[in-house]
Structure formats: C-alpha cells, structure tokens
Amino acid sequence: MFIDEQYIEKLLENAKTTDAKEIDRILDKADSFEGLTHQEVASLLMLENPEQLKRMFSIAHKIKQHIYGNRIVMFAPLYVSDYCVNECKYCSYNCKHKFERKRLTMDEVREEVKILESMGHKRLAVEAGEDDENCPIEYILECMKTIYDMKFENGEIRRLNVNIAATTVENYQKLKEVGIGTYILFQETYHKPTYLDMHISGPKRDYDYHTTAFDRAMQGGIDDVGGGVLFGLYNPYFEVMGLMLHNEHLEKEFGVGFHTISVPRIRKAEGALQSQYPYAVDDETFKKLVAIIRLAVPFTGMIVSTRESKDMRKELIRLGISQMSAGSATGVGSYQKNKKAHVQFEVIDERDAMSVIKWIMDEGMVPSFCTACYRSGRTGDRFMSLAKSGNIKNVCLPNALMTLAEYTLDYGDEEFKQKAIQTIERELPNIENEKVRELTRENIEKIKQGQRDLFV
Numbered sequence: 001m002f003i004d005e006q007y008i009e010k011l012l013e014n015a016k017t018t019d020a021k022e023i024d025r026i027l028d029k030a031d032s033f034e035g036l037t038h039q040e041v042a043s044l045l046m047l048e049n050p051e052q053l054k055r056m057f058s059i060a061h062k063i064k065q066h067i068y069g070n071r072i073v074m075f076a077p078l079y080v081s082d083y084c085v086n087e088c089k090y091c092s093y094n095c096k097h098k099f100e101r102k103r104l105t106m107d108e109v110r111e112e113v114k115i116l117e118s119m120g121h122k123r124l125a126v127e128a129g130e131d132d133e134n135c136p137i138e139y140i141l142e143c144m145k146t147i148y149d150m151k152f153e154n155g156e157i158r159r160l161n162v163n164i165a166a167t168t169v170e171n172y173q174k175l176k177e178v179g180i181g182t183y184i185l186f187q188e189t190y191h192k193p194t195y196l197d198m199h200i201s202g203p204k205r206d207y208d209y210h211t212t213a214f215d216r217a218m219q220g221g222i223d224d225v226g227g228g229v230l231f232g233l234y235n236p237y238f239e240v241m242g243l244m245l246h247n248e249h250l251e252k253e254f255g256v257g258f259h260t261i262s263v264p265r266i267r268k269a270e271g272a273l274q275s276q277y278p279y280a281v282d283d284e285t286f287k288k289l290v291a292i293i294r295l296a297v298p299f300t301g302m303i304v305s306t307r308e309s310k311d312m313r314k315e316l317i318r319l320g321i322s323q324m325s326a327g328s329a330t331g332v333g334s335y336q337k338n339k340k341a342h343v344q345f346e347v348i349d350e351r352d353a354m355s356v357i358k359w360i361m362d363e364g365m366v367p368s369f370c371t372a373c374y375r376s377g378r379t380g381d382r383f384m385s386l387a388k389s390g391n392i393k394n395v396c397l398p399n400a401l402m403t404l405a406e407y408t409l410d411y412g413d414e415e416f417k418q419k420a421i422q423t424i425e426r427e428l429p430n431i432e433n434e435k436v437r438e439l440t441r442e443n444i445e446k447i448k449q450g451q452r453d454l455f456v
Contacts, residue, residue: 001208001251005191008241015042023052030295033066036340038244042297044292045237053288056216060291060319069388069399069430071368072360073301075123075161076116076353079332080104080143082342084129086202089274090188090230090266091345093129095202097271099342102332103134106146115335117152119327119353120411122369122403123159125184127344130165130204137171140164146177154410155452159371161226165204166213172220181371183217184226184257185210185230187234190242198233200273214250223380224259225250226303232266232280236289244296256381260301260323263290263316267307267345283312284393287319294320299387306330306349312453313349314363327353354416357407361419366427368400369407395431398440399455401427406452 025041036044047053081103085095093173104112112165116124128135131327140162147157162175163184189195191206213297214225218355227246229239238381247257265286266277281289294302304321306328314325331341349356357367372395373383424444431437436456443454 001211002245003192003242005192005218008190008238008245011039012045012237012241015039018043018046020052022044022051023047023049026122027052027055027059027295029299030056031062033063033298035298035345036296038248038296041244041292041296042237042241044295045240045288049159051195053067055320056295057287057291060294061073063294063317064322067392068322069397070365070427071396072317072365072368073123073321073368074121074252075125075127075323076119076121076162076325077305077328077330078109078112078116078147079129079330079334079341079344080109080129081128081139081316082134082331083131083134084202086204087128087200087273088188088202088204089198089200090233090269090272090277092269092271094271094274094343099345101134101269102341103139104143104333106142106192108333109143109146110150110186112333112335113147113157114152115149115155117150117157118411120155120357120407121327121353121370122155123161123181123371124157125161125325127163129407130202133146137164137167141174141178144175144180146172148179150340156407156446158375158453166210167216169216169220171391172217172222178220182224182226183214183222184228184262185254186211186228186230186262186264187242187246187434188230189239190229190246191238197416198274203254209317212245214246215253217251218254218445222385223254226260226262226301227258228262228264228303230264231286232277234279236279236281236285240289240292242406247297247300256384257297258300258302259379259383260295261297262303263293263321263441264277264305264307269347270342270346286312287315290316291319299384306347307345309348309349310359317363317365324356326356326393327351346401354411358416361423366397366400366405367404368396369403370396370399370455372399376455392437394431395456397427398436400444401440402447402454405447406454409447 083101159181161182251257301322303323305325331343332343360367
C-alpha cells in the first residue's frame with residue numbers, strides 16, 4: 001500500500017525543523033511551475049513564518065492565473081439515488097438513518113436534467129449512494145445514457161462525471177463505454193484507524209479496496225480520475241500528504257495523476273451518527289491547504305462546492321480553485337422545487353446558478369461551460385502534456401469565451417448580456433495565438449447567428 005501512516009507522521013514531525021533557506025528553495029521551485037514532491041509539501045504544511053506564508057499565497061495566485069487564467073469551470077451535482085448500505089458516521093445517507101429512500105425513475109432523471117439545462121449547465125456530476133441491489137451499476141449506466149440522449153433547444157448535457165462507490169475493473173470499463181468524463185471518489189480520510197472508525201460497516205469499510213479504486217478505474221480505461229478528502233475527519237496535514245502520495249502513486253503506475261482534487265470540509269448532515277469533529281478545519285488553515293495543493297500539483301484542477309460560503313469561494317478562486325458548482329441541490333429529486341428531498345449535507349452557498357455566474361464575472365473571472373477536452377480526446381496524459389507545455393491557454397480561454405457567448409444568448413437577461421459582452425471583449429486580447437484569437441471572434445459571431453457547440 002502506498003499510504004504508510006508512520007512514514008507520513010514522521011515526515012510531518014521532521015518537517016517542523018525545515019529552515020527558512022530550504023523553504024525559500026521550495027517556494028522558488030513552485031514559482032517556476034515545477035510542482036512539488038510530497039517531502040516538500042510536508043515542509044510547507046509546517047510553515048508558520050508570516051512573510052513566507054504571504055509569498056506562498058502570492059505564488060498560488062500566480063500559478064492559478066498563469067495556467068488557468070481567469071476561468072472558472074461550472075458544473076452541478078445530480079443525485080439519482082440515496083439508497084446506501086454503508087454505516088458512515090459523517091453522512092446523512094448512512095444505512096442506520098431511517099428516512100424514505102428514493103431512486104429516480106428515468107422520467108424523473110429527465111425532469112431533473114431539464115431543470116439543470118435550463119440553468120445553463122452542460123457538465124453534471126452524477127451522485128449516488130452505494131447499494132448494489134437498489135442502485136446497481138446498470139442503473140447508473142441507464143441514467144448516463146438517458147442524460148446523453150436528451151436534446152434541448154439550447155443544446156445538451158455534454159459531459160457526465162460520476163461519483164459512485166469503489167467498484168470493479170469490469171464496471172469501470174462499462175462506465176468508460178457509456179462516456180464517463182471524470183470518475184470521482186473521495187477517500188474521506190487516508191488515516192486508516194480514523195477511516196475504520198468513521199466507516200462502521202458496509203463495503204466502504206474496506207480501506208484497501210477503497211483506496212485502490214483509481215488503480216482499477218485506470219485499468220478499466222478511465223484516465224481522468226478525481227480525488228479528494230473530507231477535511232475535518234482527521235489531521236488535515238496528514239490528509240494533504242495522503243493526497244500527494246496517492247497522486248505520486250498514480251503517476252508512477254499509470255503515467256498520470258489526479259485530473260481534479262476536491263476540497264470539501266465537513267458540514268452538518270441530518271441523521272449523521274457524529275456531529276462533533278475535533279479536526280474541523282478553520283478558514284485560515286483551509287486557505288493554506290488549498291494554496292499548498294495548488295503549488296504541489298499546478299496542472300491539476302481544483303474543485304470547491306457549495307459547502308463553502310460566497311466569501312470563502314471568492315478567496316479560494318484566487319488561491320487555485322478552477323472549478324465550482326452553482327445552484328446545487330444535494331438531494332435526490334431536489335431540483336424540482338415542489339418536491340421535498342432528504343439532502344446529503346448542508347449547502348452554505350444557496351445562490352441560484354445565474355447569480356453565481358454573474359458574480360464570477362463581477363469578480364473579473366470568466367465562467368466556462370467548456371467540455372471540449374473530454375470530447376476531443378484530450379484526457380489523461382494527453383491533457384497533462386498539453387497543460388504542461390503551456391499550450392492549454394490557446395484552447396481553454398477560447399472555449400470558455402465561446403461557451404459564455406452561447407450561455408449569454410440562450411439563458412442571459414439584459415443585465416447578464418452586458419456583463420458578458422464586457423467580459424468577452426476584455427478577455428479576447430489575452431488569447432496569445434493570433435490565429436486562435438481570430439477564430440474565436442469568428443466563432444462567437446457564428447454563435448450569434450445561431451450555431452452552437454463550437455470549440456477548438
């Protein structure tokens with residue numbers, strides 16, 4: 001197993017004595033977009049010097065701007081089933097919680113997707129609890145096929161990421177065949193004693209099977225995988241080290257690490273078996289963790305959800321976040337406002353999608369609905385090669401602007417249109433390649449004439 005608790009604990013302890021000169025060297029390395037080893041990450045986690053912390057945050061912002069520019073990729077979760085056989089202390093879906101469980105019918109899936117599409121979403125994350133009887137892999141595949149088959153006046157859902165329990169190579173192959181975008185799985189905690197304490201019973205209790213899920217996903221042909229931990233279950237510094245070691249393992253074995261890393265913090269959950277978390281992460285520590293991850297894996301997307309407030313999300317996008325959800329509902333069937341649904345966790349940012357997207361533009365950012373890389377085969381090591389070469393800029397910003405133009409015409413009110421026009425005109429000169437810049441202008445004009453789904 002690539003996670004060695006004693007090794008991590010010893011590394012963190014030794015890192016406390018890292019001298020200022022070594023910290024400067026590590027920050028210099030990060031400043032040149034080289035990424036960091038897990039040993040170097042350990043040193044930054046122990047960093048307390050105010051001036052060096054300030055510089056670290058500045059480098060995180062620089063990396064974010066250099067690699068991702070002002071773009072923020074938008075998505076929304078779609079919960080299709082809350083049946084679950086696992087007894088997990090932190091989750092409201094735990095099998096001991098007695099509430100009326102639900103699994104969407106295909107007609108109900110279509111209704112939810114209609115609502116999500118009307119918000120302008122083109123990228124969804126399909127979410128489900130673990131229950132092979134009530135929510136088998138065949139059901140998830142049927143949901144995906146149903147969603148991909150839907151066509152709307154303004155287009156269709158173009159990318160489905162999937163967040164379901166650890167499964168077999170065969171099942172990952174099936175997900176690949178149907179067109180999965182990124183396979184997402186949160187480790188929750190890399191600290192095995194805490195993991196076993198939090199997962200009382202059910203298949204998720206198998207730490208080794210859960211932790212090696214991405215190996216099987218890669219073996220099944222899925223080369224975009226998204227990791228994450230639930231910050232608050234154990235020492236957050238240990239968890240970041242776990243993420244780094246896991247990423248290095250995937251790079252060593254499969255040539256590519258995490259496509260994305262999510263950074264959820266523990267939130268209230270009705271029916272959860274535990275409500276107090278001594279390792280809950282405060283805001284300042286949380287910002288430090290996000291910044292360090294951005295320095296460590298500069299080309300890996302970072303995701304923040306509606307678990308965080310508007311103000312916190314604003315700070316985090318400066319420190320490295322490149323994707324965020326908007327207008328999220330975290331219950332099965334809960335996009336249909338007339339239906340009450342049991343939610344998995346408490347949402348903090350309750351703004352509707354349009355409000356979030358307007359706010360992103362007000363903050364000088366570009367909301368992006370792009371799904372081009374996935375659909376052009378730029379996944380896994382091919383995506384990372386493009387990103388590390390710097391050529392990703394000539395793809396992502398143009399596609400962000402084209403999808404923003406499309407969104408504006410299809411969903412925006414007059415106020416939104418004015419904001420979007422200003423945003424597009426401001427950002428077009430930032431496309432460095434002249435030919436790509438002119439192609440983007442031409443495509444935006446084509447979009448105004450009614451064409452859709454244009455990308456480079």
